Amino acid sequence: MERKQTSKFKMRNFIQLIRSARPRYWQLWLGLGLGLVATFGQLVVPKFAQVLVNNFKRGVDGRLLIAIIVLFIGSAVLNALSGGLLGSFGERVVAQLRRHVWDKLIHLRIPYFDNVKVGQLTSRLVNDSDQIKDLLASSFPNAVTSVFQLVGAFLFMIIMDWKMTVIMLVAVPLVFALMRPLMNRTMKVGRERQQTLADFSGQVDDTLSEIRLVKASNAETYEKESGGTLIHRLYRIGLKEAIYEAIAYPLMGTTMMALIVGILAYGAHRVAVGTMTMGTMFAFLMYLFQVISPVSILGQFSVRLAKASGATEHLQAILQEPEEVFDQTTQPKIENQPLALQHVDFAYGDGQPVLTDVNVVAQPNTTVAFVGPSGSGKTTILNLIERYYQPTAGQITIGNQDINQLDLAAWRRAIGFVSQDSAIVAGTIRHNLTYGLDEEYSDAELWHVLKLAYADGFVREMDQQLDTEVGERGIKVSGGQRQRLAIARAFLRDPELLMLDEATASLDSESEAMIQKALQQLMQGRTTLIIAHRLSTIVDADEIYFIDDGQVSGHGTHQQLLETLPKYREYVKIQFKE
Template sequence: MTDQVPIKGAGMKIYLRLLTYVRPYWLPFSLGIIGFIIYAATQTGFAALMEYLVDAIGEQKEDAYIYGPLALIGIAFARGLGTFMGNYFTAYVARNIVHQLRVVMFDKLLVIPLDYYHNNASGHILSKISYNVEQVTNAATESLKISVREGMTVIGLLGYLLYINWQLTLVFAAVSPFIALVVAVASKRFRRLGHRIQDSMGEVTHVASENVQGVQVVRVFGGGDKERHRFQEASGQNLRQSLKMATTEALSTPIVQLIVSSALALLIFLALHPLMSTGMSAGQFIAFITAAGLIAKPLRSLTEVNGAIQRGIAAAQSIFELIDEETENNSGSLISDRGEGRLQLKDLCFSYLPNKPVLTHLNLAIEPGQTVAFVGKSGSGKSTLANLLPRFYEPTSGTILLDGHPLADYDLGSLRDQIALVTQNVVLFDGTIKENIAYGAMQDVTEAEIIAAAEAAHVMEFVSRMSDGLDTEVGEKGTKLSGGQRQRIAIARAILKNAPVLILDEATSALDTESERHIQAALENVMQGRTTLVIAHRLSTIESADQIVVMEQGEIIEQGTHDELLAMNHTYAGLYKKQFSETYTPKRVNRENTGDIE
């Protein structure tokens, strides 16, 4: 896609679609156009003033010393007014368009399927909202401004030239096909390079974002040289494409200027040749040459702006590709209050790729209030199953029932109201602890409800030692807090939501002993009265589950209570014994040597 040049006419369709965002701002846009018309008229007025002054000198008009200066001041005032109106109102419209596009893109990111995020690097997505939109700004502000202003200037001056001497004007107009050829060739290259620059800028953002997020790993494992090389490669690619764009711009402008100057030289030759009789007065001749000379600058500007327009079209294409992405399937209409939390899996199958099943013919019944643990090796499909419940993905075949209704029958918002989620990788947003507990739809709950949830999740245990209490800022992604503290805030968020179904995806892994003790106690609180699905590697944390489901390669191979599965002496028993020998014995050593309590 990156090197693809849109088919003929596609660029214009994209630009016209971009201009549809102008419709709500037709009044300021019209005022901007009027401003440019005034500006263009002053260019033609200046050429006409030259004719008047030269003829006035030749004819010794007595009132010329009054009207000439007044006309010059009037032209200057009109040009200033036109420039202000054109620049301000087009900028007003363009910045609003950019704001609209960013809002529409962000809104789309909130509702597109999850696989879009898996298929597109975060840096490239962010680049669309930041860099690509700014390229559209250039196309919608400077480019549009110059195109309208200079285009109308050219039209006005050509009209004046035709009025003075249409024969010579036709000679001047004969250079138009050559200019059009230069612009057409440059346009294709500009658009192709525009796509490459966007992709390379997305890669720059992607590499930088990865390093900001993984700075500790980079430093501890000595990845500085590798990451430096990656960034230099990404930035170097952007540099190379930008220089190619600059070269094309730098060549196209003087070529057009040379063509225009050659045409202007031909006009002077024909007008001054003894054998040619133009029938023009001295004033008309000066005015004609002045007007023809004034055309050179707007023509040059029109060719220079072509690069920005093509970059804007390429950027708009990538933006519209995101805007046109299909949203999550929300065809269900069932709106439910807090349900019981009864879950059924009926012949459930799922695959990310064709002919590569991740879940195969799962059948399972989970009663309200039960705690069901899913165990198995990595890649057995546990987390995938957890992602199917909130309909982040749709089953390939089979169905999942919640309280007797297929998930597809539920309105997405209503379905997700029935589910709370706590994962190993806790997501906190820049703000206070209170704001992160009462997040989203819970932002209007009372202070007492937040404190109760915080107490139940053992959040108050560490908040009580903070000077700002629940109003303590957590920092970006909760970096001001420890992993255990972040985890407890996530549990408090789940408790406050009070959903009938709770998903715990590796919620206690990779925590220290003290944090795990608090979190296990918090989890016991949050699991009460809820249907709980636990995905865990630490088998010691799920011994009291009502059911333990052992998965392997997307299938359920064992199912029962902890004691029943141990008695079977198959897969679960093997996993438990292996984990017991690997983890339990070292903990005993730690107790003897360091006094840690597990």
């Protein structure tokens, strides 16, 4: 869930986040050092220019002019090297940070994704990490060199003329004081813009990922208005930001211009009365111009700091979420072992009970079916066995082993899962069949499992066959074809435990007949758990559990339940008309 943002930048949190990216600090310090050396070279130039101007009457000092040119070029080269190092440092940090956050997201528990929009996570991964990089590789080094440049300029100015320096020391903080309220407002707007961008990203992802539902539901008007509301909010925030910046920069420019004119007039007067040389006034003006840029950079730094603070909180909130545990060493022993749910309770985060005191036993190499009204908790049972969620009470065992103590990756490798909406990822048919598997498979092996799933026929008719692209979410294959590819994938995994969640639902009779044949082959010699959609699917099950309102109302064979459980008899009468 999104955490409430605080208004202060927490350096400790920021440093912890950067450390997690394992940065190359030598690039930061070397780049910063080169930047400081370049800044020092720029600070020396006006001092040399002072001597050059004061000696104009005697002619131009060639060596001094060359020294000034060398300092200019040398400072530019050092600045370029500094920028390259800092850019490399920042890009590495953001790459490592994104990899760290991506790895974290991949291993987060399913309940986290139930509560957070995917588009928001995308914004965190892309936009927020960019804010961190901007602060670390650009804003922070620029702020350090700006402080150095300000302090250095004032020191040189004090040495040259303390009276004019005092005027500057009074005027520059006054500029900051005038700008501070405006900068605070800009910081607040920047954080608001960041959050609204994440919300908008979430809205876009949700809408475009289900664009067919949008069109089938004639929901274009609703989505247009909903998206338009967020766009308008972004517009209003952007307008505020633009107005503040439109006021801030001209105000700062006007103030600095007034300062320059005032100092120029004061300096001209002192040159006229002979208390200051022309070279000193020329150098002083050069230092004044060197002060203007750092003042502007330091003013913007507070805005960058606010954005990075929000980004830090967002990324840390993700990194602090609990992950699925993959480091168990106990390997599952499934062959000839019964699977059992013992007094299992489950509730989602809102506390509303979904399952209450559920007891189920699936003997090895048998078929167990779950039937019951929609929303009674059947799919939740399979999700608990898959370990997408944890029971709030009770335990699930395989033999004498609690499945939560088993190596998670090995446990899931032992499970084949085919659902009503079998997931297909963008890529080729070959990629979908071998998705998540470490082994290499020959074309012959892939064609074999496709044949077992009655899917080889339509795959051979495709232009690229195994290398045919299925499109985003498998849009280029039909529902029946998608199901048969999922069954072929299950054949390839050769699981000990098979789970079928209404695998033939919403299919035409021809597709259903093919898939039923494929499933019959797949179920042979395996412990199979079925959520039934057709009566023919469950009548031959070794054990049927009737789930009603999160509880097991009764269990037995089809005939036993017809004779002993009125609810089951009524349910069969209503739901399984064939």
